[in-house]
Amino acid sequence: xxxxxxxxxxxxxxxxxxxxxxxxxxxxxxxxxxxxxxxxxxxxxxxxxxxxxxxxxxxxxxxxxxxxxxxxxxxxxxxxxxxxxxxxxxxxxxxxxxxxxxxxxxxxxxxxxxxxxxxxxxxxxxxxxxxxxxxxxxxxxxxxxxxxxxxxxxxxxxxxxxxxxxxxxxxxxxxxxxxxxxxxxxxxxxxxxxxxxxxxxxxxxxxxxxxxxxxxxxxxxxxxxxxxxxxxxxxxxxxxxxxxxxxxxxxxxxxxxxxxxxxxxxxxxxxxxxxxxxxxxxxxxxxxxxxxxxxxxxxxxxxxxxxxxxxxxxxxxxxxxxxxxxxxxxxxxxxxxxxxxxxxxxxxxxxxxxxxxxxxxxxxxxxxxxxxxxxxxxxxxxxxxxxxxxxxxxxxxx
Numbered sequence: 067x068x069x070x071x072x073x074x075x076x077x078x079x080x081x082x083x084x085x086x087x088x089x090x091x092x093x094x095x096x097x098x099x100x101x102x103x104x105x106x107x108x109x110x111x112x113x114x115x116x117x118x119x120x121x122x123x124x125x126x127x128x129x130x131x132x133x134x135x136x137x138x139x140x141x142x143x144x145x146x147x148x149x150x151x152x153x154x155x156x157x158x159x160x161x162x163x164x165x166x167x168x169x170x171x172x173x174x175x176x177x178x179x180x181x182x183x184x185x186x187x188x189x190x191x192x193x194x195x196x197x198x199x200x201x202x203x204x205x206x207x208x209x210x211x212x213x214x215x216x217x218x219x220x221x222x223x224x225x226x227x228x229x230x231x232x233x234x235x236x237x238x239x240x241x242x243x244x245x246x247x248x249x250x251x252x253x254x255x256x257x258x259x260x261x262x263x264x265x266x267x268x269x270x271x272x273x274x275x276x277x278x279x280x281x282x283x284x285x286x287x288x289x290x291x292x293x294x295x296x297x298x299x300x301x302x303x304x305x306x307x308x309x310x311x312x313x314x315x316x317x318x319x320x321x322x323x324x325x326x327x328x329x330x331x332x333x334x335x336x337x338x339x340x341x342x343x344x345x346x347x348x349x350x351x352x353x354x355x356x357x358x359x360x361x362x363x364x365x366x367x368x369x370x371x372x373x374x375x376x377x378x379x380x381x382x383x384x385x386x387x388x389x390x391x392x393x394x395x396x397x398x399x400x401x402x403x404x405x406x407x408x409x410x411x412x413x414x415x416x417x418x419x420x421x422x423x424x425x426x427x428x429x430x431x432x433x434x435x436x437x438x439x440x441x442x443x444x445x446x447x448x449x450x451x452x453x454x455x456x457x458x459x460x461x462x463x464x
Contacts, residue, residue: 072461222267362399
């Protein structure tokens with residue numbers, strides 16, 4: 067029987083991304099994208115959740131709930147608004163956020179790049195330009211020098227596979243390119259940038275550093291052996307572009323951040339729609355919390371045993387009891403992985419706040435806390451209180 071208790075020192079947390087919550091991030095490529103005609107964005111971010119000013123309140127709430135860590139982003143476009151020019155004011159702002167976490171007994175986990183890139187970097191070729199890796203390294207060095215060991219853990223790049231795939235193959239994220247060769251080149255630049263960033267962080271900090279990767283449970287489906295073989299090949303091709311380069315790049319890191327929300331089903335001819343009878347979330351994909359465990363297993367195996375942090379997992383729903391059910395089932399899978407001997411060191415729920423969900427705008431609600439868009443008033447949801455009880459018990463409580 068799998069224990070309902072988690073290992074001593076297991077880290078419980080929640081997360082945000084700078085652009086999704088701070089507001090007024092006009093110098094980033096995403097601000098331009100969401101205001102440009104012809105993109106898939108349904109609305110702009112504008113003031114977002116005003117977390118840039120309200121972070122003390124939000125961090126205090128994290129602590130009150132009993133969650134021990136907060137993963138948040140520092141915004142490159144604020145810190146280096148023009149090539150080679152760094153803002154001491156912006157750096158000090160993020161240092162105050164780190165200090166506020168410590169004041170409340172919350173471990174600050176900093177993400178150095180979470181989807182958004184300064185406009186000047188985008189104008190110079192963005193992530194398809196190999197020189198971007200060196201520019202990113204310079205920025206990371208400056209941040210790590212300023213924050214140092216005050217940061218409890220560092221995430222170099224959030225889901226580089228989503229930036230490369232959605233931005234350079236599917237064309238739905240900036241810069242809106244649809245070209246497989248460019249996507250492959252972007253993957254290579256991201257791998258180079260990650261490795262440079264790890265070295266830069268380690269030159270100023272002794273804290274753990276790794277990348278975070280979007281992973282889905284990929285399932286081959288067919289009615290006959292030949293069809294199943296073809297479906298398996300489809301899965302292998304998808305993994306080769308989406309996951310494998312980055313899992314290889316994570317070997318030697320201090321952790322690999324697994325970020326999972328659902329599964330993808332593949333038939334002999336490609337991706338399949340959701341299975342009949344399986345409900346969908348507000349994002350349009352399957353309610354499938356069981357996807358987390360196989361992704362943890364794959365990350366552990368493909369990196370050669372690099373410790374795993376679940377750096378994102380959650381659900382977009384306007385029915386809060388579904389959030390509790392989703393997380394309960396996902397955590398049951400985490401416990402199974404731990405029982406198998408996999409070194410899983412923490413679970414981070416996405417997200418702290420109902421925030422700007424990129425091209426989808428503010429309709430999908432992932433947050434443990436709702437935000438009134440007119441007043442910015444926060445309301446803690448029952449699921450947040452439940453997850454806090456789980457964290458404080460360090461066990462999957464009822």
